[in-house]
Amino acid sequence: xxxxxxxxxxxxxxxxxxxxxxxxxLACGKKSVIGNSDPDDSRGxxxxxxNTDTLEAVSPKLxxxxxxxxxxxxxxxxxxxxxxxxxxxxxxxxxxxxxxxDQLMYGLYGLILSPNGAEDGQIELFCTDMFGVCGTGLVQExxxxxxxxxxxxxxxxxxxxxxxxxxxxxxxxxAQHTNCDSWTDEMWEEALSILDTMHFDTDKTEGGVGxxxxxxxxxxxxxMMSVKKVSSCGLVVxxxxxxxxxxxxxxxxxxxxxxxxxxxxxxxxxxxxxNAGFHDEGYIIPENGESELAINWExxxxxxxxxxYKITKMVWDSEEEGSKxxxxxxxxxxxxxxxGEK
Numbered sequence: 001x002x003x004x005x006x007x008x009x010x011x012x013x014x015x016x017x018x019x020x021x022x023x024x025x026l027a028c029g030k031k032s033v034i035g036n037s038d039p040d041d042s043r044g045x046x047x048x049x050x051n052t053d054t055l056e057a058v059s060p061k062l063x064x065x066x067x068x069x070x071x072x073x074x075x076x077x078x079x080x081x082x083x084x085x086x087x088x089x090x091x092x093x094x095x096x097x098x099x100x101x102d103q104l105m106y107g108l109y110g111l112i113l114s115p116n117g118a119e120d121g122q123i124e125l126f127c128t129d130m131f132g133v134c135g136t137g138l139v140q141e142x143x144x145x146x147x148x149x150x151x152x153x154x155x156x157x158x159x160x161x162x163x164x165x166x167x168x169x170x171x172x173x174x175a176q177h178t179n180c181d182s183w184t185d186e187m188w189e190e191a192l193s194i195l196d197t198m199h200f201d202t203d204k205t206e207g208g209v210g211x212x213x214x215x216x217x218x219x220x221x222x223x224m225m226s227v228k229k230v231s232s233c234g235l236v237v238x239x240x241x242x243x244x245x246x247x248x249x250x251x252x253x254x255x256x257x258x259x260x261x262x263x264x265x266x267x268x269x270x271x272x273x274x275n276a277g278f279h280d281e282g283y284i285i286p287e288n289g290e291s292e293l294a295i296n297w298e299x300x301x302x303x304x305x306x307x308x309y310k311i312t313k314m315v316w317d318s319e320e321e322g323s324k325x326x327x328x329x330x331x332x333x334x335x336x337x338x339x340g341e342k
Contacts, residue, residue, distance in 0.1 A: 072194070079109040080209040080230075080339040081127050081172055082202035086194055091116050097126075099207050100228050106176060108209060113194060115187045121180030123191055125198065129211070131165055131174050146198040160188050166198065173200050205306075205339035207231065213310075215333040221250060221317055223285060225332040232303040232338060234296035237313065239285045239332075250285040251316045254278040254293070258301055261308040269309070272302045285315070310335050 076085035077096040088094045095112040097103045104110060107126025114122040133140075137156040142149060149168040152161045160183075164175040175195055183191075208230025217224040222243035229236045239252060255278040258269040285291045295311075297304075312333040 072197070075111065077109055077111055078204060078206045079127055080205055080207050080337055081108075081129075082200050083204040084110055084125060084127060084173060085199045085201070086111065086113075086125065087197040088113065088194060089190065092190065092194065099209065099230075105178065107174065110173075113191070115183065115190060117184075118180070118187060119182040121177060121183055123175055123177045123180075123195075125173065125175045125195070127173055127200075129209075131163075133163070145192070146196050164195065166200065172202075173198065208235070208336055208338040210235070211335045211337065213333060213335045215312075215331070218315075218330050218332060221245065221315060221330055223250060223315055223330075223332065225313065225334055227311065227334045227336055229294075230336050230338060232305070233298045234294065235311070235336065236292055236294050237311065237334070238290055238292045239315070240290040241285050241287055244287065249318060251282040251318065252285065252291075252293075252313055253280070253282055254295075256295065256297075256311055256313045258297065258304075259310045259312070260304075261310070266310060269301050269304070271300055273300065276300050282316075304338055306338050306340050308335065308337050 072087035072089040072092075074085060074087050075094050075096065076083050077098060079099050086094075093114050093116060095103070097110055097112060099109045101109070103112070104124055104126055106124060107128045110124060110126030112122050112124055133153060135155070138153060139155075139157075140151050140153045142151050144150065145164065146166060148166055151165045153163045153165070154160075155162050160180075162176070166173040166175075175198075177191075210227035210230060212226070216226065222241055222245055224240050224242060226238050226240075227235045228238065237256075239250075241250060259266040260269050261267075283291055283293060310333050312331055315330045315332060317328045317330065
């Protein structure tokens with residue numbers, strides 16, 4: 001595979017990051033990048049990468065304890081890792097974005113906040129599997145916000161912060177803004193007052209989320225498998241061909257298997273019916289394109305209880321070799337977490 005196409009594949013992983021199986025992509029440049037886990041990175045989901053210049057940090061002006069947001073309206077959004085909530089004053093707009101709503105530039109789910117009097121710009125307060133940053137001109141300062149350790153990141157000596165990560169052990173909640181050049185100092189102060197009310201409740205979980213594993217892609221056929229809209233009754237599986245190929249069409253069917261993680265052992269999920277079968281129908285994965293299939297397993301497995309699962313599907317590659325037809329089969333798997341649901 002050429003370098004150009006390899007880069008295209010990783011870019012796709014990042015684009016999926018908030019949508020399907022959010023994949024972590026560590027990209028250099030003067031911005032922060034979020035996702036789940038880099039396919040080539042064995043350091044794990046907890047990795048937060050820093051690359052900073054020795055610039056003098058600009059200390060953020062932290063809110064007073066009697067901020068306007070203290071009397072604001074409590075708003076929240078839930079997801080598989082926990083519930084994010086903040087108090088929003090009447091002078092600000094907000095919008096809750098659930099998993100798979102595709103409204104966030106970054107992250108899995110969260111809140112979009114903006115002051116009423118601003119011409120443009122918004123803050124995205126989101127939950128993510130991993131937040132990695134790199135690039136030149138980045139300075140980070142650790143302080144306390146919302147009753148916890150917070151890290152303010154600022155690029156190129158900007159007057160205001162570019163991102164804030166909450167929590168020390170593992171970054172799960174991040175605030176990041178876009179197009180806020182027209183904001184006044186008062187708006188920036190109000191923003192910090194709002195963020196100072198942030199609470200992340202990991203005991204309140206709902207829905208599900210897919211997670212990339214090495215078995216989710218196969219370079220031999222240049223296909224990546226991912227999932228979205230995870231629930232106790234089903235999900236949507238997606239296949240994307242990320243590189244050009246010279247062999248036959250890639251095809252997958254309706255069949256699949258489910259496994260559940262028990263300790264460190266994967267065990268087959270028991271079926272609720274005997275002699276089950278799938279329709280004999282094939283779906284083509286287009287070149288440099290994507291194919292999706294909605295799966296409902298309630299008839300076969302019933303409703304799944306909270307836990308960590310893995311779904312496996314087969315992809316066929318039809319190619320001619322002389323007078324004999326060979327049909328190689330490639331298994332692809334995606335892990336997903338099913339949290340407690342409403």
